[in-house]
Amino acid sequence: MSRVAAAALGLLLLVLVEGILQLLPIGPADELFIAEGQTYRLNPHAARRFFPHQYARLAPGQDRFARDKTDDTFRVFALGASTLLGFPNPAQTSFPNFLQAMLQDAYPDRRIEIVNCGVTAINSFVLLDFIEEVVVHRPDLVLVYAGHNEFIGPYGAATPFVQVGTSRSFIRLQMLLQRSRIYYLLGEALYRVGRWFKGDADAPSFGVHLVQREIYLGDAAHRRTEVHYRENLLQILDAVRARGVPLALCTLVSNLEGFYPLRSQNSAGDPRHAATQFERGLRLREVGDVSGAQAAFAQARDLDAIHLRACTPFNDIVREVAAAPGAWLIDVEAAFAAAAPGGLVGDEWISEYLHPTVRGHHLLARTAFAEILQRERELGLVGGSGARLRSYAAYCRLLGYGLRDEVLARNDLILLLRNMPYQQRPLTLLHRLAHLIDAQLRALPQLSYAQIADFARRGGFAFLASIIAELDDPALARALEEVAAPLGFMPQPTSSSSP
Known part of the structure; x- marks a missing residue:
């Protein structure tokens, strides 16, 4: 048998096997x-x-x-x-x-x-x-x-x-x-x-x-x-x-x-250094140059x-x-x-x-x-x-979206941001985490007791305590205790791998 014929026969066998397998309930369906x-x-x-x-x-x-x-x-x-x-x-x-x-x-x-x-x-x-x-x-x-x-x-x-x-x-x-x-x-x-x-x-x-x-x-x-x-x-x-x-x-x-x-590419201070452009955007925003800040932030994203x-x-x-x-x-x-x-x-x-x-x-x-x-x-x-x-x-x-959903999602967001793959966490991230925790502490007292108990049962208070410990923020730690203690919850820091 020639090589061409052998190759053709092999291909035909593959097609035959594939056709049979397609008729059998093997594996999940591919259809959308x-x-x-x-x-x-x-x-x-x-x-x-x-x-x-x-x-x-x-x-x-x-x-x-x-x-x-x-x-x-x-x-x-x-x-x-x-x-x-x-x-x-x-x-x-x-x-x-x-x-x-x-x-x-x-x-x-x-x-x-x-x-x-x-x-x-x-x-x-x-x-x-x-x-x-x-x-x-x-x-x-x-x-x-x-x-x-x-x-x-x-x-x-x-x-x-x-x-x-x-x-x-x-x-x-x-x-x-x-x-x-x-x-x-x-x-x-x-x-x-x-x-x-x-x-x-x-x-x-x-x-x-x-x-x-x-x-x-x-x-x-x-x-x-x-x-x-x-x-x-x-x-x-x-x-x-x-x-x-x-x-x-x-x-x-x-x-x-x-x-x-x-x-960031290149070294700090270089115009093609993403972090340099972001810091430039912050400075321009502070002095009221919003168009310049917008351009710098966009450049930071692109770089x-x-x-x-x-x-x-x-x-x-x-x-x-x-x-x-x-x-x-x-x-x-x-x-x-x-x-x-x-x-x-x-x-x-x-x-x-x-x-x-x-x-x-x-x-x-x-x-x-x-x-x-x-x-x-x-x-x-x-x-x-x-x-x-x-x-x-x-x-x-x-759509069935209320304050309880917002609170639970905010803990998920805190975890997501905390785990962003920075080589070194920037100050803007640390400030954002602190801001989100503060928002949680203002929202939690507005929930019903049953909803707060569910939040605690999910490890919500312990998770917040662990993130606050990472941030080393005594003011937030006191605020968490002031919110949780009157409700009967005494949060202890735990692993921050889940909310």
């Missing part, structure tokens, strides 16, 4: 949506194949939509990563939920469906893989808020996961192979063998601390990531436009004045060598693609800058480095709502009115 009766729901394992076994990300949303779309339904698919999940705040406070409530108020005669397809840590490569499954379900609009994870998500230049090369074509081939059952079984076997050799040692927990590679603004890896992002967005646009559906692309917002850069926040070139790409036929822009960055004093987006609007606060999610939803209202005719809507919208507080009540 799973049919259940007369509805579809988001498959929690849809993004599993993009991550190593130990870091597999679930799609926690349980949004359902009808298999047979009715004539009065206005259906939007929202695509993105952890921002769409409300992280680090409760999931019900994410902007897709605010937006659905707003649209339902504005168009009471229509059935509004916002299908939230958010999955933590994914990027535009994953969205490109999802998009063909989205467009077959008759969306009236596809909305994308994504771009912060281009470096650190699957296939990114600084991803902490397995890298498969830098060629976009090779990455796309890899994504195709990841749908294979043979590929899945080989991956499972390698994972189990690795676990057997390593014993019971656990992999490091998932989080930003896994990101180690530094990439600098303007270097080859940075430019290549920009190219991949542009091409992925353009291909997503092609898929959506082919169905006659508009694509709404959102610019990205991040914390400018409240988040100190994680890593941060650990790319957790989308930098200026990525918003430029969003605006460029959104100018193409079939796409339109939701300028979230501009809306946040307009809402923040002097355009200095900080802790009021962003929880930590890039995820909006609950009020920030409300603003993001209002921004998207305003654009939809302006384009209602194009979308087949009629008679919408912004006058029907409720207040921020009313929407929070509607």
Whole structure:
């Protein structure tokens, strides 16, 4: 038998085995949506194949939509990563939920469906893989808020996961192979063998601390990531436009004045030193030069060598693609800058480095709502009115978000910030932690006794005591005791690994 014939036979056997395995119930389903009766729901394992076994990300949303779309339904698919999940705040406070409530108020005669397809840590490569499954379900609009994870998500230049090369074509081939059952079984076997050799040692927990590679603004890896992002967005646009559906692309917002850069290139004092630019922004803000401060803070973000926040070139790409036929822009960055004093987006609007606060999610939803209202005719809507919208507080009540949720989420935020992978914790971070603890101590007495007891049972007081001990802040320690003691709780510092 010739080599060509042998190779062809081997390939045929592989195809045959793959075909048989696809028919068997082996491993989790790869489809983005799973049919259940007369509805579809988001498959929690849809993004599993993009991550190593130990870091597999679930799609926690349980949004359902009808298999047979009715004539009065206005259906939007929202695509993105952890921002769409409300992280680090409760999931019900994410902007897709605010937006659905707003649209339902504005168009009471229509059935509004916002299908939230958010999955933590994914990027535009994953969205490109999802998009063909989205467009077959008759969306009236596809909305994308994504771009912060281009470096650190699957296939990114600084991803902490397995890298498969830098060629976009090779990455796309890899994504195709990841749908294979043979590929899945080989991956499972390698994972189990690795676990057997390593014993019971656990992999490091998932989080930003896994990101180690530094990439600098303007270097080859940075430019290549920009190219991949542009091409992925353009291909997503092609898929959506082919169905006659508009694509709404959102610019990205991040914390400018409240988040100190994680890593800096060159030495302190150099104009391309991220921390130097951030400190410059603080000084300019102090003397009232808010435009200069805004520019310095933006430069500090762009120069941060650990790319957790989308930098200026990525918003430029969003605006460029959104100018193409079939796409339109939701300028979230501009809306946040307009809402923040002097355009200095900080802790009021962003929880930590890039995820909006609950009020920030409300603003993001209002921004998207305003654009939809302006384009209602194009979308087949009629008679919408912004006058029907409720207040921020009313929407929070509607979504089931109250002071107890705020308090529990604030402890989670304190832990998240405390664990940010700084080589040395900056003063701005220490001040932020102290400010958050002070906010907790002012909020706790407003809860019911049962809610406070639940907070204590979860280790909330002990966690605050441990963080205060780390900060070495006697005033906060006394304040904690003054709050806890009258309620019958005497907090003792414990491990600060959980709230």
